[in-house]
Amino acid sequence: MAKTRKQPRPRAETPKGFRDYFGADVGQRADMLGRIAGVYHRYGFEALESSAVETVEALGKFLPDVDRPNEGVFAWQEEDGGWLALRYDLTAPLARVYAQHRNELPTPYRRFAMGPVWRNEKPGPGRYRQFYQCDADTVGSASMAADAEICAMLADTLEAVGIPRGDYLIRVNNRKVLNGVLEVAGVLNPSDPEEFARERGIVLRAIDKLDRLGANGVRLLLGEGRKDDSGDFTEGARLSGAQIETIMKFVNAKDAVARQFATEAVELDRDDPIGAVSALASSTAAESGSWEYLRPRSAEMGRWNKAVVVHLRDLVHNSTIGAEGVDELEQIATLLDAQGYGPDRIVIDPSVVRGLGYYTGPVYEAELTFEILDDKGRKRQFGSVAGGGRYDDLVKRFTGQAVPATGVSIGVDRLLAALREKGRTGTAERGPVVVTVMDRDRMADYQAMVAELRNAGIRAEVYLGNPKNFGNQLKYADRRGSPAAVIEGADEKARGVVQVKDLVLGARIAENATLEEWKERPSQVEVPRGDLVETLQEMLASQDQA
C-alpha cells in the first residue's frame, strides 16, 4: 500500500515580503552608497559592519513603534537555549558594539554603517521585510555640535548623491521643547513617567500626521477623535480646547514666523512688491502644512531660524525642560548658520516629531520637496528619506552609565527611488558586446577575440548558448541591451575581416524603416580583423554621443 511518493518540487518563489535586485539596480545602489560613504568618511566617521545576527537580549525592545512588542524581529532558539535574531536596525547593534568595545574605541566614536535590516512585519505593497539602511552616529558627545554636524552632513550627502539644493529640506526639532509645551499646556504630569510616556505617545502620533491630515485633522485627533473618509473612527486624546491650541501654536510655530516675515515684507520691500505680496498670500497656505509655500527668501535666511527659536521660547517660558530644549535648538541654529547652512537647507520646524520612543533631545528629518504623482495621479511631495535624533539611553542598557549619542538613518531604497525620479542614476546600463558563434568548432578563436576586447576595456562576451540558430544569438544580444554584435563566419575568416553590427543604431533605424531599407543601411560594417577593437571603440563613443 504505502508507496514512496516522490518529493514535490519546491516552489521557485522569493519569500513573501522579500525581494531580489537585478543588474543596474544593484550597481546604482552600490554607487549611491559609495558616494554617501565618501561624505561620511570626509566628516571623520569610521565604517563599522556589525554582525547581522544579535542576541535577542541585546536588541531589546526598541522597535520603532512604542506599541509594538518584541515580536517584530526574526528570531530562533539556539541549542543552548539562547535566542538569536536578525537586527531590525543599525542603532541597537551600534549600542551593543560601543558598550562591548568602549575601552578600545575612541570617544567620541563617530561611525557609519550600511547594510540590510530585517523586520518581521506583515508585508504589504511597498512594505518589505528586508531593506537597506545607511546610518551615521556620534556616540559619547553631549554637544549640540554633534547634532548640528550630522544635519550639515545629511545636507552634503543629499547633494553628493544628486539631490539639488532646493529639492530637499532638513527639518530640526527637539523633544524637550515638545515636553515643555505639554507641561505648559497642563496636559501631562512628568511625575508619573509611565503615564507620561503613554499620553505623550498619543500626542506625538497625532502631530506626526500633520502632513497627511492638515492642522484641522490633528486638532480632531487631539480632541474628540476623527472619522476618516472611509467612515472609520480614530479615538482622540480628549484634550481641552485651550490645551489643543497651545499644542497647535507649537506645531505651527514656523507658519506664525512666515506670516510675520510676510507682513514685514509688504511694509518694507517697496522694491519687490510682487515677491512680498506672494509671500503674504502664501502665508494663508499655512494650514496646508506645506513648507514649499513658506520658504524664506534668501534675504531672510540669517534671521529665520532665530525667529522660530524666539517664538518657541515664548511658548515654553514656564517649563524648565522646554527652555532647555529651546536653548539646544538655538545652539544648533547658530552653529549651522556659522557654517553657511541657511533655512533653505536646514530649518527649525516644531512639527517634526519622529516616531521612535527613544529620542531624548534634538530630532531631525530630511524631506525631499519636489513633487511626484502618486498612484492616483495626484501631485504630492516626495517626502521623508532620512531621520534621526539624540538618544542618550541606548548604551546605558548595557553599561548602566548614560552615554550621549546622536545619529541619522537614511532610507536607502526611498532615496534611490528619489534619484530615479530625478533621473540621477544615469542612463540604463549598457550590455556587453556579443561575439556571435558562427562555427562552433572555432570557439577558441571567438574566446581569444573576446579576451582582446576585454583587455581593451570593452565589456564583451561570447554567445554561450546553442549557436545553431543565429537569430537566437541576436535576440539574446537584444535582451542583454548589447551595443554591438561581432560576426566572423568561415567566409569572413578566410578574407581576414569581421562584421560589426551597431545594435543601437540598428534598433533606431528599424523603428523608422521597412526591413528592406534597413538591410541597406550602414548599421553593419565590415572591417579588417585587426581593426576590430578600434571600430568598436568608435562605435561605442558615437552611441554615447547620440
Add this chain to the structure above:
Amino acid sequence: MAKTRKQPRPRAETPKGFRDYFGADVGQRADMLGRIAGVYHRYGFEALESSAVETVEALGKFLPDVDRPNEGVFAWQEEDGGWLALRYDLTAPLARVYAQHRNELPTPYRRFAMGPVWRNEKPGPGRYRQFYQCDADTVGSASMAADAEICAMLADTLEAVGIPRGDYLIRVNNRKVLNGVLEVAGVLNPSDPEEFARERGIVLRAIDKLDRLGANGVRLLLGEGRKDDSGDFTEGARLSGAQIETIMKFVNAKDAVARQFATEAVELDRDDPIGAVSALASSTAAESGSWEYLRPRSAEMGRWNKAVVVHLRDLVHNSTIGAEGVDELEQIATLLDAQGYGPDRIVIDPSVVRGLGYYTGPVYEAELTFEILDDKGRKRQFGSVAGGGRYDDLVKRFTGQAVPATGVSIGVDRLLAALREKGRTGTAERGPVVVTVMDRDRMADYQAMVAELRNAGIRAEVYLGNPKNFGNQLKYADRRGSPAAVIEGADEKARGVVQVKDLVLGARIAENATLEEWKERPSQVEVPRGDLVETLQEMLASQDQA
C-alpha cells in the same frame, strides 16, 4: 511577596561565531569587492542581489558536506506554518531566482553576487557562522567555453585585486574523469546510484586530503585506514591494492607528466643543464604533492596541459563517462591556451576533487602558492581561496528540466587575508585632521573651520568630547590616527593665526628624542588663519612621501 525584580542588564557581546568589522577592514573589503565586480562586469556578468532569506524548501539539502543534514542553516517558523531560513551560500538562491524568472532573464544568464551567507555550525577558531562570498555563475550553457571562461576570469580577478602572476594557480579537474577511473578500477557499480554516491564520497574525501596527508596518507585511507599522530584511527575504504594504484595514478597524473618533461629536458636541454637537472630532481618531490616544485617552465607551457590530458585518456580508455570527462578537459585546455592562459596560471590537475556533492563535470579551484607561516611557525602554502564547478541539476529541482550551469565562489575573507599577507591592501587608513576646541563658546568658529577643510577635500572633524582637558583632545587625535591637529585659542584668534601640529612627524620625533628636545622641533607651525588649508595640504602630502 512578589516584588518586581529589576531586569538584568543584557550582555554586550557579539553572538558566538559572529564578528564585527571595524574601519579599514570594511573599506578594504569594499575596495576588493569593487575590483572583483569590475572584472566580472567586463566579462558580461550582471549583478544579482537576492534576498538573504529563503524558504527552507527552496534551499534544499545541498549543504557542502554530503553527510550533513539540513540542520546547517538558521531557520524559523512563520505564523502560516512555513519555514524560512538564512541562505547558506549564493548558489542555491541563484537556482531559485533563475527558475522563478527564467522567462524574463536572458539565457545563458551570467550573473555575479556578493554578500554574507550564514551557516549554523559549531563555531571554532577561524570558523565563523556569517561570512562573505563572492560568486559568478553562467546558467543555461552546456558549453565548456563557459567553464573555461570562468577559470580565465578567476585568474584575471586574482591579478586585479593584487595577487601577482606566479603567486596563484587555478587547478581544473573533471568529476566525470574521476567516475571513469573508479569504473575502470572496478571499485564502483554505476547501476546502483545511491551506493555509488556513498562510495564515491569516501574516495573523494580521501583524495581531498592529498595536500595535507600526502600520497601515502591517501593510500591508507583508500585501503585499511589511517592512524593519525594523536593515535586516532580513520576507517579506510578497503579497496584492493590494484584498485588503489589505479586511483593514485589518476591523482598523480600531473606528477607523471612532470617526470616525463624533466627526463626530456635532461636529454634535450643541453643549453640549460642546470634547469633540466633541477626539474628532474624536483620530480622526485612529487610525493610531497606540492605543485610549486613541478611547475612547467615557460618553454613547456603549450604542451603541458595537453600532456596531462593524454595521460588521463590512457587511464580511462575503457569508460564512456571517463572519456567524456577527458574530452571536456581537453576542450577547456584548448580554449584557455588560445586565450593565452598557460599552465603557469591554469593547470589541469586530477588531484582536485572539491567537496560538494552536486558537481557534475568540470571542477576548479584557485590556490595561492606563496608561503606563509602557520601558527606553529612552519612554512606552508597559503592555499585555496576560491572554487567551483559545473552543476547541471540545481535548477531542475524547481522546474523538472535540467539546466546546465557552472560557477565559482570566492572566499572573501580568505582572499582579503591573503592580500594583507602580501601587503596589497594599502597602508593603514589615515584618520581625520582634528580641530581642537580651546574655547567652548567658539564652537561655531571651529565648525566653520572644519567645513572649510572638508570642502577642500581634507578629512577633518572638530573634537566633540568634553574640551576641558586639552591632553584628552590630543590623546583622541592619537587614537584616531590623525595626521594633524589644529589649535586656535584666544591668543591665536586675536593675532589671526592658527597652530598646526604634525602628529605623524611628532610621533616620529618623540620616539627618538627627549620631551624637551621635542618641544623645540618644528613639528608644530604657526601660520596665518588664511593659510590653514594650504598648510595642511602640504603637510599631508609630505607625510605621504615620507
